[in-house]
Amino acid sequence: MLRSLFLIVLPATVAFLLVNARSQRQKPAPFKNQNWLVPSRPGSTSAGYDWPEYNGGPDRNHYSPLTQIDTSNVSRLKVAWVYASGGADTIRNTTQMQCNPVVVGGVLYGVSAGSQAFALDAATGRELWKTAFTDETFSMTSRGVTHWTDGKASRIFFAYGAYLYSLDARTGKPVASFGNGGKINLKDGLSRPGADDYVISNTPGVIYRNLIIMGTRVSENAPALPGDIRAYDVQTGRLIWTFRTVPRPGEYGYNTWPKDGYKHVGAANNWMGMAIDRNRGIVYAPTGSAAFDFYGGNRPGANLFANCLLALDAATGKRLWHYQTVHHDIWDRDIPAPPNLFTVTQTGPDGRLRRIDAVSVLSKQGFLFVFDRVTGKPLFPIEERAFPASDIPGEQAWPTQPIPLKPAPFTRQGFTEKDINPYLSAEDREQVRAELRLAKTGGPFLPLGRERTVFFPGTDGGPQWGGAAVDENSILYVPAKENPVYSSLKEAPAGQVVVASITGKKLYEVNCGSCHGVAREGSHDGAYPSLLNVASRQSEPSVHQLLSKGRGMMPAFTHLKEAERKAIVDFLFGKESSVAAEAHPARTTVPYTHTGYNRWYDAKGYPVSRPPWGTLTAINMNTGTHLWQVPLGEYPELTAKGILPTGTDNYGGPVVTKGGLLFIAASRDEKIRAIDRQTGQILWQAPLPAAGYATPSTYSVNGKQYIVIACGGGKLRTKSGDKYMAFALP
Numbered sequence: 001m002l003r004s005l006f007l008i009v010l011p012a013t014v015a016f017l018l019v020n021a022r023s024q025r026q027k028p029a030p031f032k033n034q035n036w037l038v039p040s041r042p043g044s045t046s047a048g049y050d051w052p053e054y055n056g057g058p059d060r061n062h063y064s065p066l067t068q069i070d071t072s073n074v075s076r077l078k079v080a081w082v083y084a085s086g087g088a089d090t091i092r093n094t095t096q097m098q099c100n101p102v103v104v105g106g107v108l109y110g111v112s113a114g115s116q117a118f119a120l121d122a123a124t125g126r127e128l129w130k131t132a133f134t135d136e137t138f139s140m141t142s143r144g145v146t147h148w149t150d151g152k153a154s155r156i157f158f159a160y161g162a163y164l165y166s167l168d169a170r171t172g173k174p175v176a177s178f179g180n181g182g183k184i185n186l187k188d189g190l191s192r193p194g195a196d197d198y199v200i201s202n203t204p205g206v207i208y209r210n211l212i213i214m215g216t217r218v219s220e221n222a223p224a225l226p227g228d229i230r231a232y233d234v235q236t237g238r239l240i241w242t243f244r245t246v247p248r249p250g251e252y253g254y255n256t257w258p259k260d261g262y263k264h265v266g267a268a269n270n271w272m273g274m275a276i277d278r279n280r281g282i283v284y285a286p287t288g289s290a291a292f293d294f295y296g297g298n299r300p301g302a303n304l305f306a307n308c309l310l311a312l313d314a315a316t317g318k319r320l321w322h323y324q325t326v327h328h329d330i331w332d333r334d335i336p337a338p339p340n341l342f343t344v345t346q347t348g349p350d351g352r353l354r355r356i357d358a359v360s361v362l363s364k365q366g367f368l369f370v371f372d373r374v375t376g377k378p379l380f381p382i383e384e385r386a387f388p389a390s391d392i393p394g395e396q397a398w399p400t401q402p403i404p405l406k407p408a409p410f411t412r413q414g415f416t417e418k419d420i421n422p423y424l425s426a427e428d429r430e431q432v433r434a435e436l437r438l439a440k441t442g443g444p445f446l447p448l449g450r451e452r453t454v455f456f457p458g459t460d461g462g463p464q465w466g467g468a469a470v471d472e473n474s475i476l477y478v479p480a481k482e483n484p485v486y487s488s489l490k491e492a493p494a495g496q497v498v499v500a501s502i503t504g505k506k507l508y509e510v511n512c513g514s515c516h517g518v519a520r521e522g523s524h525d526g527a528y529p530s531l532l533n534v535a536s537r538q539s540e541p542s543v544h545q546l547l548s549k550g551r552g553m554m555p556a557f558t559h560l561k562e563a564e565r566k567a568i569v570d571f572l573f574g575k576e577s578s579v580a581a582e583a584h585p586a587r588t589t590v591p592y593t594h595t596g597y598n599r600w601y602d603a604k605g606y607p608v609s610r611p612p613w614g615t616l617t618a619i620n621m622n623t624g625t626h627l628w629q630v631p632l633g634e635y636p637e638l639t640a641k642g643i644l645p646t647g648t649d650n651y652g653g654p655v656v657t658k659g660g661l662l663f664i665a666a667s668r669d670e671k672i673r674a675i676d677r678q679t680g681q682i683l684w685q686a687p688l689p690a691a692g693y694a695t696p697s698t699y700s701v702n703g704k705q706y707i708v709i710a711c712g713g714g715k716l717r718t719k720s721g722d723k724y725m726a727f728a729l730p
Contacts, residue, residue, distance in 0.1 A: 051103040051697040054144050054204040055467065055653065059341035060275040062469035062655050064698045068705040070659035073729060074674045074684045080706055080728040081125030082689075087114015088712070088722035092537055094529065095720045096693060097712025098143045098202075098465070098652070103699040109156055109169070111142040113712055113722035117158040117165075119172060122708075123701040125726060129172035133160050143273070143465070143694075146204040146212060148234050155234065157212055159201035162187045164214065166237070179237030186216055189228070189239065194588035195266055196223040203273040203338075203465070206283060208314040210234050213283055215270025220332070222298075222588045224291035226262070227269025229310075231317060241317035245269065245287055245305045252319060253304030264588050265299050267291035268306035272465055273338035275359070276314060277373060283314040284341070284359050284373075288334030294448050295330060295489060295592045297394030302327045309339065309361050309369070311376060321376030325363055327398035330390070330447055332459050333364050337467030337653070341373065342474050344622045358621070362468060364461040365444050366411030366480060367404050370621065380406040380624050390447035392489055392592065397447045406624035410463075410617040414443040415456035415484045419610050423643065424602060432600075432608045439486065448489045448594065456609070458485035459597050466653030466666060466695055471677065474621040477656060479632055479666055481614045481649050483607045484600040489592045503578045504571030507564055511557060517596060520572075534572050544569050605717070606635070607649075614647030614667060616654070618680065630680035633667025649716050653695035655707070665692025665709050668716040672696070672709055672727075690714075690721025704728055 048065050055062050069077065089095040101110035108122040118130040146157040147169065154169035162185055166178035174182020187199045198219045205214040211231040218225045229243045245268040246261060247254040257265065267290050274285045290299055290306040307326040312319060326333045339361050348354045357373040370379045384400040412419070420432050440446045441454035461480060468478040508520075512531075516522055522530030534543065547557045547565045557565060563579045570577040600608045607613050614632040619625070631647035639645060652666035656677055665672040670691045674684040690713030698707050707727045714720040 049700040050105065051101070051699045052147060053102060053206075054100055054146070054273060055338060055695060056655070056697070058206065058276045058278055059470075060273070060338040060467065061340055061342060061471075062467070062653055062695060063471055063657070064655065065472070065658045066698060066700055066705050067657065067659040068700065068703075069657070069661065069698075069707070069729060071661060071676055071683060074659075074661055076729055077674070077684055077686070077707070077727045078730050079686075080726045082726070083120055083125040083127065083724040085110070085112035085114070085116075085118060085722045085724060086130075087112045087116065088690075088720045089113075089714075090720050092529075093714050093718070093720040095712065095722075096141050096714035097710040097722070098141050098694050099710045099712075100144045100653075100695040101697050101708060101710070101724070102145060102147050103697060103708075104147050104169075106701045107169070108697075108699075108708065108724075109145050109147065110710065110724060111144060111158070113720065115140050115142060115160060117145055117156060117160075117167060117172065119156075119169070120724075122699060122706065123704070125724070131158070131160075131167070131172055133165075140200050140202055142202050144204045146207060148207050148212065157205060157234075159186070159204075159214075162199050164201065164205075164212075164232075164237075166234070177236065178234075184232065184237040186214065187225075189230070189242070190216075190218075190225045192226060192263065192266070194223060194264055195225045196221075197225070199225055203271060206274050206276045207234070208276060208278060208281065208283060211240055211314070213274065213276075213285075213314065215272075215274065215285065217271040218267055218269050218291070220267065220289075220291050220293050222266075222292045222590045224266030226266050227271075227287060229270050229285050229312070229317070231314075243285075243310070243312055243317040243319070245308075245310075246290070247304065256302040256304040258298075258300055261299055261301075265290050266588075268303070272334065272336055275339040275341050277341060277357075278314075280374070281314045282320060282373070283312050284339040285310045285312060286335035286337075286339060286361055289326070289329035289332055292590050292592075293329070293332040294487070294594045295392070295395060295590050296328055297392070297396070297592075298590055300328075300396045302398060303329070307333065307335065309335065309359070309371070311359075311373075323369065323371060323376060323378075325361065325367075325369055325402060327401060328396070330395065330397060331445065331455065335361050336364050336461055336464045337362050340468055340470050340476065342470045342476075342621065344370075344379065344474050346379065346622065360468075360476070360621070362463040362478065364457065364459075364463065366409040366413065366457055366462045368407050368410070368476070368478075368619065369402075369404055370407075370624075378404075380404060387443075387445040388447060391449050392447065394591070395447065401445050407619050407621075408624075408626060410478060410615070410619065410626070410629070411457045411461075411480050411482050413456070414441065415454050415609055416442050419456075421602070421606065421608050421610055423606070423638075424608065428602055428608075448487060450488055450490065452486045452488055454600070455485045455487070457481065458483045458599060459487070464651060466651060469654045469656040469662065470621070471656045472658060475627065475677070476619045476621050477616065477654050477662055477677065478619070479614070479616050479650055479652075479654060479664060481647075482609060483613055483649055484609050486598050486600055488595045490595060492589065492591055492593045502564075502567075503576070504567035504569075507560075507568050507579075508571050511560065512568065515596060531572055535574070540569055540573055543572060606638075611646035614650045616662075616664065616675070616680065618677070628680040630675075632664070633669050633671075636669065651693035651715060655696045655698055657698060663696045663698065663707050665694065665696065665711075667691070668718050670713070670718065672707075672725075686727065688725060689723045691716070691718045
């Protein structure tokens with residue numbers, strides 16, 4: 001694994017296709033009437049000009065064959081248009097946009113900072129329509145929409161709160177024949193005794209024939225709803241099939257849970273999206289961990305199908321094969337992004353070269369798992385390695401975990417004294433060293449205990465939902481971050497047992513303290529804002545609505561009673577109140593909670609680990625060999641001091657083109673960059689109105705290629721925004 005802050009290029013082990021260095025003008029887009037077109041079907045030839053699906057196509061490879069913008073002229077890119085989508089909270093900087101917009105036949109479909117779907121003329125940024133949903137009063141962070149057409153009708157599927165809407169692509173109006181007046185409730189069919197009722201879908205579903213296949217986001221605490229994967233008829237909204245990720249009696253995998261585990265364990269959900277091989281009729285659906293994320297004493301066993309790559313028959317939901325990337329997850333090590341589908345060339349047992357259709361998934365730990373797309377056989381060796389047992393009563397950590405031997409990890413695998421940031425002061429270095437000596441640290445899969453346990457990479461990666469790009473040569477490009485995060489387990493506070501009453505402070509500690517801090521201090525990076533002096537920024541009714549409805553990455557606290565939510569609000573606004581603790585005898589609970597997602601930063605806001613803090617890595621998937629790794633992003637103030645670019649925490653994925661380029665924003669320095677995909681060298685960069693924590697899209701309209709990025713900011717203590725910015729050659 002490369003560690004240097006310098007750009008390091010390893011010798012290429014395979015020859016790349018030659019990049020056309022001349023600017024090429026694309027053929028005119030196949031549809032001229034951009035306002036009221038009937039877009040083409042997924043997989044048609046127009047996809048070469050469009051960005052017709054989330055992450056570019058059914059393979060989720062973030063790839064475009066466009067070549068007009070190439071390595072010879074990318075430095076000439078200029079802003080083509082800017083669209084203000086509306087809804088940004090620029091005062092409190094709490095809104096985000098993570099949307100990867102789809103572009104079909106000259107129309108761009110995206111989601112605003114205010115969680116509304118919209119359509120634009122993709123050549124000018126002129127708004128064609130925009131929804132104005134207010135009935136659910138539910139704000140969320142959406143990663144985009146799904147397009148469907150049968151050649152006559154054209155639909156946009158858009159999830160808003162717990163509802164999945166079918167919108168007429170021409171007008172944005174709900175299609176009355178779908179579900180109940182144009183929408184279905186994704187909560188239907190998921191209820192179980194003891195569960196809360198929080199469910200949304202913030203990642204677009206996939207289309208197979210007349211089906212839309214959906215995953216959901218549910219809460220990560222013990223009362224979570226089940227993470228069933230479901231397919232609906234695109235015309236009527238009727239449920240066609242369900243795959244239960246926590247099996248029931250008689251179903252495969254049931255014996256990997258305690259008896260009747262499905263009655264009291266939730267999550268194991270597909271929140272990160274899927275890929276689909278439409279020719280074979282196989283949908284590839286990753287899953288996350290079971291709830292609660294950091295303690296599994298109530299769910300002994302390997303816990304299929306949590307943390308799995310599932311290959312399902314897209315027409316029926318039948319399991320074809322699966323692979324579990326983490327057994328009995330107690331680290332929140334979800335598969336963080338959709339799979340990638342591509343073809344590799346390997347030498348077979350007979351010594352002959354053979355082409356194999358492959359599927360790969362990332363791991364928050366910085367691993368890359370690669371399989372034969374049809375059989376599920378690993379294409380590179382994976383071994384089961386032993387890891388430490390838990391010292392928490394009742395917890396039965398699984399004794400081994402699967403470790404890919406190739407490709408090598410693209411992040412470092414542990415944080416020790418030798419990994420401390422050399423730019424810290426001597427006093428700060430000694431303090432970090434002293435704290436490390438009292439912590440569990442140094443490797444992956446260390447079960448949380450009562451003492452500090454260090455995750456490296458952090459709890460959200462490594463790689464995260466932005467995922468990886470793969471080019472036409474089967475070179476995979478993956479952004480990641482390398483920041484230490486620490487946490488620990490503690491007994492759940494009173495309030496989960498029967499007592500006479502419970503205070504608003506205790507309710508806050510139980511329900512909010514793990515994210516916002518027991519002392520309300522928030523997280524160092526601003527991911528979870530401080531709630532100290534909240535009265536100066538929010539009104540009591542607005543905080544009460546946040547608890548009731550949720551917003552962005554914050555779930556709705558629907559499992560709490562009205563009086564309990566009011567007691568929390570009273571506490572935050574300096575009032576003393578308590579509620580009777582007749583409590584919730586049927587609610588699922590566990591005896592432990594965790595002490596938060598604590599990113600380990602110094603007083604100036606920099607990670608205490610040695611740089612790089614953000615990276616971009618190129619991997620040859622034919623051989624499993626790393627080609628290069630470079631820092632992704634910079635802190636300008638450190639660069640000005642002569643420190644080489646360190647990379648930064650990042651959210652969002654890359655786009656690669658046949659023009660020899662990789663485009664990525666993602667970093668907290670509020671820039672978008674074009675990178676030579678052969679070397680990792682930056683060829684162009686431009687400032688954004690807010691950080692682009694999203695994946696760009698590229699497309700062509702009337703012979704002109706565009707790059708567009710959602711500039712939503714709002715994470716990592718960066719300002720929020722609502723702009724979509726498109727670039728093109730003059």
